[in-house]
Amino acid sequence: MTQSAGARELLLLRHGKSDWREPVADYDRPLKKRGKLGAQRIGAWLQEQALEPDQILVSPAERALATAEKCVKAMGHTVAEVETDRQLYMASVEDLLAVLAKTPDSTERLLLVGHNPGLEQLVRALPAQPPATPEDGKLMPTATLAQLRFQGAWSELAPGTAELQRIVRARALSSEFPFPHGQAVDEWRQRPAYYYRQSAVIPFRCLDGQLEILLIGSSSERHLSVPKGIVEPGLSDIASACREAEQEAGIRGQVQLPALGQYRQAKWGSWCEVTVYALEVTEQLPEPEWQERQRGRQWLSPVRASQQVRQPELGRFITKLTRLLN
Template sequence: MNRELWLLRHGKAEHNGDIADFDRCLTAKGERDVKRMGLWLKQEGLCPDILISSPAKRALGTAGIIADTLGLKKPSLQQDGRLYFQGIVGLKKVLADIPVSPGRVLLVGHNPDLEDLLAYLVGMGHLPGSAGPMMPTAALVRLHMPADWSHLPANCAQLLAMTHASSLS
C-alpha cells in the first residue's frame, strides 16, 4: 500500500509579546499564503484522507483554511496536543496511532519539530540545501512512507516534493 505523509508548517503568525505563544493567530500574509497553498493542492488534485493539527491557534487557523479550501468535512480535521512542541518523540507517537487505512495524512504543526521529523525520516543527505529554514511558514513537504507507522526507523521515507507558498503564483 502506498502511503504519504504531508507536513505543513503553519502560516506566518503575529509576533506580539503580550500574547502567549499558543494563542498567536495568523497574520493577513499568513492567511493569504495558506490559502494559496490550499488552492494549489486543489489544483493539483491533492487531498488528504486525514488532517491532524496542533491545537495552537496559528496551526488550527492554517488547518481550517486548508480544510475549507479543499472542501473537507469538519470531522476529517483532528487536533492533537502532541503536535505542539513535543519533539520527534511526540510526532512519532501521533503517527503510530494513525490507522493503516488512510493513504494521505497531513500534519499541521511547528518548527523545529517538523524539520527535525523530516530530517529523521528522509535523512539529511536526501534533503535540498538551503540558506534558510527547510520549512518556512506555509511550506508543504510530501513523503512516501512505509505502510506500517508503528515503529518508524530513521531514513525510512522518500522525499516526493517540497513546496513553498512563496513560490506559488
Template sequence: MSDVLLLRHAKSDWSVEVDDFNRPLNNRGKRSAQRIGEWLKTHDLVPEQVWVSTAKRTMETAEKTLKAMELPTSLIKPIPELYEASSFMVLDVILKARKNVGLTLIIGHNPGMEMALLDLVADQLPDFGDDKTLPTATLAHLRFEENQVSLVELIRPKNLPKKFPVWRDNQLSYDDRPAYYYQQSGVIPYRWDNEQLQVLLVTKRDREKWGIPKGIIEPGLSAIESAAKEAMEEAGAIGEIYPDALGRYQQNKWGGTCDITVYPMHVTELADDTHWESDKRLRQWFLVDAALRTLTKPELVAMIRALTKRVQKQS
C-alpha cells in the same frame, strides 16, 4: 504503500501580546495556508484526517487550509502532544498516521517537524539556496513503501501563485481569496412590535454604514446555516430563517465579485452584548420606512419591500 503529509504552521503574528500557545496567524500566514490548501485541492491530495497541534497558530493553519480545499473543519483531530514535540514524538505520530487507510495531514511546529523530516529523507531534500528545510507553511509529501520512505514533493507557499482560481458563469478568473469567499449569505432580521413591522440593521465595522448581517458560506455549512451563524456573530440575532430567499445581490470585494443570497429571519431573541460583535458594530431596530431611507443599496431596499409584502400576506 501509504502517504503522509507534513505541514508546518503558517506565519504567526508576533505583534499580539499573548503567550506562545495562543499566538494567531498574521495575514501573510493566512494567505500561505490558503495557497497550500488550493495546491492540495488542485493535486487531488484530499486528507481524510487532519492531526493538528492544539496551539492557536496550528489550528488556524488547519482551518484556512481545509476551507481553501472546500472541506469542513470537522476533519481536524487535535493532538496535544504535537505542541513542543521532539522529533521522536513527531516520528511516532507519523508512524501512526502511515497505518491509516486514508491520507493523513499532520500540522505541527519546528524544530520537531523539521528534525523528523531530516531523519526520514535528509538525502532527498531539494536545495532552495537558503539553508531552510521547513519554513512556515511548507508542505512535505511523504510516501512509505515497505521499509522505505521517499519525499514525493516539498512545497513552499512563496513558490505558488499569489491569486486563487475562481469560476463564475463558466469564466475563470484569478482573485485575491479562495473561491469559497465569493459565495455569501445573509439575513434580513425582522419582528413585529406593537403591530408594526421592524427590521434589524447592523453597521459595518467602521460603525458608519448600515446593512444586514452577512458573510462567507463556510465549507461544510449550507447557505442558511452560514446565514444563521452570521446573524448571531454580527447582530446577536436568534430566530427562524425561512428557506425561500428574498433575493440576491453582488458586491465587489477582494479583487472579485461576491454573490450574496439573502433570507428572511423572524427574530425570537436577541443575545446580550457579550455574545456578538458589540465592540465592533452597532445594531438597531428600524421601522420599515426608516430602514428604506437608511439603506444605500437598492437591492436591499427592494428585498425589504418584498419582505413587507410577504409577512403581511402571511399574517
C-alpha cells in the same frame, strides 16, 4: 488513490506566518493576513494536485489550527475533518513519530500541521537521503509543505524509511486562486472559490404591532448593514446566514422561506453572489455572549432601515419583506 498496496503518503505543513504584535501567550498567537493566505494557497495547490488527505492532524495552538482550517476550506473540505492532538504542540521528532504511529492503516494520505523545530527535524530525519539546505538556510519556513512517501504501516515509520517527494513553499505558488466553472478552471481570483458565495439575513420583529428591522455596524464600522458572510464548505446558505446572525448581531431566530432573493456584490476583484433571507428574531443574546458586540445593533422602522443600508439591493429586499408581512 492510485498508490500500490502498503504505500503511504505524509504531508507535513508548518503553520502560516503568525502575528507577534498580539500581546498573547505563544499558544494563542494568531495568524497574520499573510499566514492565512499562505495556508489557503497550500490548500488550493493540494486540490489542484489531487493530493487531498484522508486524515488531518493538527496542533491545537491557534496559529496551527487556523492554518489547518484555512487550508482545508481552500481544498473545498469542511473543518469537521480536522482533528487536534495536544501532543503536536511544539512536538519533538519522537513526539511526532509517536502520534503518527497511532494512525490507522486505513489512512493512505495524512496531513499533519505543526511547528518548528520539530517538523523541520522530522523532514531531515525521515528520508533515506536527507534534503539539502536551501540557500536561505530555511528548509521549512512558515506555510511550507513537505511531501513524503513510504511503504508499510504508520507504526513502522522511522528515520531513513521514507522518500522525500518535494517541498513546496506557499510564497512560491500563484498569488491567485482557481475559480471553477463546472469542471473547468478558466478564471483566477484573489481569494478561494468559496469566498464568492455568500448569504445574509434581514432580521425583523413586530413590537407593539409595528414592524422593525435590525441593522448592525459593518466590519469597517463605516455604515450600517445586515448580518452577512461567506458560505463555507460544509454549510448550507441558511446555516451560514444563521451563524452570521448569531456572531455578528447576537441574535437567533427563524428563517422564513423562500429566500427574498439574490444580488451581486463587487468584492475581492470579482463578484460575490449573495442570497438573502428574512429572519424573525426570537432571541437577543446578552452582550457577554455576543461575539462581535463592537458592531452595535439598532432596531429601525423599515423605511429608515432601507435608507440606512449602503447596498441598494438590501433596501429593496427590506421593502419587499415589508410588503410580504403587511
